[in-house]
Amino acid sequence: MNAKPYVISIAAVSGGGKTAVTNELGSKLKGSKKLFFDDYEFENSPKDLIEWVKEEPDYDQWDLEPLISDFRSLLETKETPSYIILDYPFAYKNRSMKSYINLSVYIDTPLDVAMARRFLRDHKNSSSSEIHNDLKFYLDNGRDAYLEMETIKSNSDLIIDGTLPIDKIVNIILQILP
Incomplete structure (x- = not known):
């Protein structure tokens, strides 16, 4: 029987560095596999993230079966990975x-830095009105979802400064792994 993999979850606000850290960590850990929360459709889960956050979020309302199914299939492969890295926003x-x-792991990225990263990533070819609308939505609604991530931070084992370069963040994680 194969050894059980060591599972690392990486959380941060949108633009906080989850995907970059997950990819870099995966490249450093031989025999690792990565799963990305954003790759899944969670049909039986809250449809409106903003309303869900406003109504005192219950993280168990998210039916994560598609992600869990893929996770379990990694455990059943002939060569079970040594590490599974989850780009996953909910911690525990x-x-x-x-x-x-x-x-x-929680990557603690200041909201202004995360927003700047998101805009650089998502608005390369956007018009000024699209950028204006995105900023207005953030101020009117989205900021609450960002602030909700503080509860994830407090439920994480390791909190790392999100303004550090990706390689430094990954090295901090690597230093504590078995």
């Missing part, structure tokens, strides 16, 4: 995933 807050995670 969803009970269906909680028991699988060995280390929950």
Whole structure:
């Protein structure tokens, strides 16, 4: 029987560095596999993120079965990975995933830095009105979702400064892994 993989979840606000850290960490850890929360459609989950946040979020309302199914299939492969890295925003807050995670990392990125990264990433060819609308939506609604991530931060094992370069963040994680 194969050894159980060590599971690392990486959380941050949008633009906080989750995907970059997950990819870089995966390139450093031999025999690792990566799963990305944003690659999934969670049909039986809250449809309106803003309303969900406003109504005191219950992370167990998210039916993570598609992600969990892929996760379990990694455990059943002939060569079980040594590490599974999850680009996953909930840390230990969803009970269906909680028991699988060995280390929950929170990348603590200031909201202004995260927003600047998002705009550089998502608005390369946007008009000024599209940028204006995105900023207005953030101020009117989206900021609450960003602030909700503080509860994820407090539910994480390791908190790392999100203004550090990606390689430094990854090296901090590598230093504490078994």
